[in-house]
Amino acid sequence: MEEIVKYFIFILIASLVLEKVEAEVLLNSGQQLGKAIFFDTELSSPPGQSCATCHQPNIAFSNSNIVHSGADSNKFANRNTPSLSYVSNTPAFKYDTIEGNVVSVGGFFWDGRAKSFEDQVLQPFINPLEMGIPRLENLVAKIKKRPYFKSLLKQYRISPHSQADILNGIKKTLIDYMSGPEFNKFNSKYDHWLTGQAKFTLEERHGMLLFERVDKGNCAACHTLKRQHVHDKPLFTDFTYDNIGVPKNTNNPFYQVPETVNPLGINYIDYGLGNTNRIKDKRYLGMFKVPTLRNVEVTAPYMHNGVFSTLKEVVEFYNSRDKTDQWGAPEVPYNVNDTELGNLSLTEIEIEALVAFLKTLTDDYEEENK
Ligand code: HEC
Numbered sequence: 424m425e426e427i428v429k430y431f432i433f434i435l436i437a438s439l440v441l442e443k444v445e446a447e448v449l450l451n452s453g454q455q456l457g458k459a460i461f462f463d464t465e466l467s468s469p470p471g472q473s474c475a476t477c478h479q480p481n482i483a484f485s486n487s488n489i490v491h492s493g494a495d496s497n498k499f500a501n502r503n504t505p506s507l508s509y510v511s512n513t514p515a516f517k518y519d520t521i522e523g524n525v526v527s528v529g530g531f532f533w534d535g536r537a538k539s540f541e542d543q544v545l546q547p548f549i550n551p552l553e554m555g556i557p558r559l560e561n562l563v564a565k566i567k568k569r570p571y572f573k574s575l576l577k578q579y580r581i582s583p584h585s586q587a588d589i590l591n592g593i594k595k596t597l598i599d600y601m602s603g604p605e606f607n608k609f610n611s612k613y614d615h616w617l618t619g620q621a622k623f624t625l626e627e628r629h630g631m632l633l634f635e636r637v638d639k640g641n642c643a644a645c646h647t648l649k650r651q652h653v654h655d656k657p658l659f660t661d662f663t664y665d666n667i668g669v670p671k672n673t674n675n676p677f678y679q680v681p682e683t684v685n686p687l688g689i690n691y692i693d694y695g696l697g698n699t700n701r702i703k704d705k706r707y708l709g710m711f712k713v714p715t716l717r718n719v720e721v722t723a724p725y726m727h728n729g730v731f732s733t734l735k736e737v738v739e740f741y742n743s744r745d746k747t748d749q750w751g752a753p754e755v756p757y758n759v760n761d762t763e764l765g766n767l768s769l770t771e772i773e774i775e776a777l778v779a780f781l782k783t784l785t786d787d788y789e790e791e792n793k
């Protein structure tokens with residue numbers, strides 16, 4: 424009898440310990456190093472800004488500004504900071520044929536101008552409107568003075584004399600970190616529901632049906648629920664590009680930056696994918712990458728220019744873009760998608776249900792509801 428009691432106490436303690444370990448996100452050494460760089464505010468010029476200043480971990484690696492200032496607080500780039508949760512699942516840019524049409528898929532930034540994660544990851548350091556380091560060689564010089572420099576050399580077996588190897592090491596470690604568990608939690612209410620560990624309310628279930636129904640929200644046409652290769656879980660984006668007719672955001676501080684940065688002032692137009700150096704093609708003007716909707720509850724404001732401040736406003740826009748003048752004209756009038764959205768005839772109850780469903784996509788559900 425005593426033995427059995429001891430056995431049960433042992434099992435109880437063991438399971439409590441295991442649960443604790445599971446709850447803490449464990450990073451391998453490459454990811455820890457990447458995290459140190461991601462949070463390092465000494466690298467920018469002037470110092471004071473890290474990747475995490477704009478990509479804040481408590482709100483799915485986004486921030487709540489329309490656009491965030493750079494390391495120089497008078498400087499602003501033109502776009503809203505996207506969430507980096509799940510970003511490592513983005514495929515490299517390619518052309519694909521879907522139902523007989525050639526479409527662009529994958530790539531990094533809202534306009535896909537960086538072909539791959541490797542092409543993207545050093546750019547924020549040397550963007551004059553972001554971290555402001557003049558050149559990559561200056562980044563290398565700064566990294567050499569940081570306490571983690573020796574670990575970087577060891578981790579990727581690189582020589583301290585090769586600038587190219589050091590830059591590759593920085594790329595690798597940042598990508599390792601952003602591909603790791605802090606960015607790929609898959610622990611939202613939706614994920615718990617998928618595995619039978621949570622129940623949807625009637626409203627959330629209704630919202631999910633509307634999200635998928637072609638004759639209702641039709642959201643899944645782009646924010647797909649199909650399971651995708653890396654984690655075999657839905658990512659709520661098919662990584663394609665569309666012009667959904669987002670209006671100009673006149674509150675964007677980019678319109679107020681000096682003429683040397685934005686010579687057109689308020690007349691500046693963000694043409695997206697079709698205006699990137701790699702593409703320069705009228706057929707893609709006004710198109711931006713379909714973002715994941717995971718964690719969208721906490722990543723306001725919305726769209727590439729942060730023009731909408733609530734999820735309800737976003738759904739109302741999809742619902743009535745083509746029915747009222749309330750939204751203003753699309754910033755880019757070409758290639759606007761008017762077959763899949765713009766006049767959905769959703770009722771108020773349906774709009775609320777869609778919003779309720781979107782809120783099931785927020786990570787850390789279990790932790791909050793214990
Ligand atoms: C000043 C704010 C700011 C800082 C600092 C910053 N970012 Fe960003 N990040 C942005 C904005 C804004 C975008 C979108 C830019 C665009 O689409 O043109 C972006 C886009 C990205 C993307 C592409 C996301 C996607 O879905 O394609 C990645 C990855 C990223 N940043 C990683 C980083 C890393 C790593 C650092 C540090 C080295 C960093 N960022 C520093 C604001 C910032």
Ligand code: HEC
Pocket residue numbers: 506634640641642643644645646664665666667669711712713714715716719722724725726727728734737738741760763764777
């Ligand atoms: C035709 C493809 C398509 C369809 C259909 C679609 N979306 Fe989107 N969605 C996009 C694109 C593209 C963007 C980014 C547009 C931009 O910034 O210019 C976007 C952006 C969003 C955003 C903002 C996310 C962020 O991080 O800023 C939300 C929320 C959203 N969509 C929800 C929905 C909902 C809800 C539906 C259904 C009612 C829907 N979408 C239908 C393509 C689509």
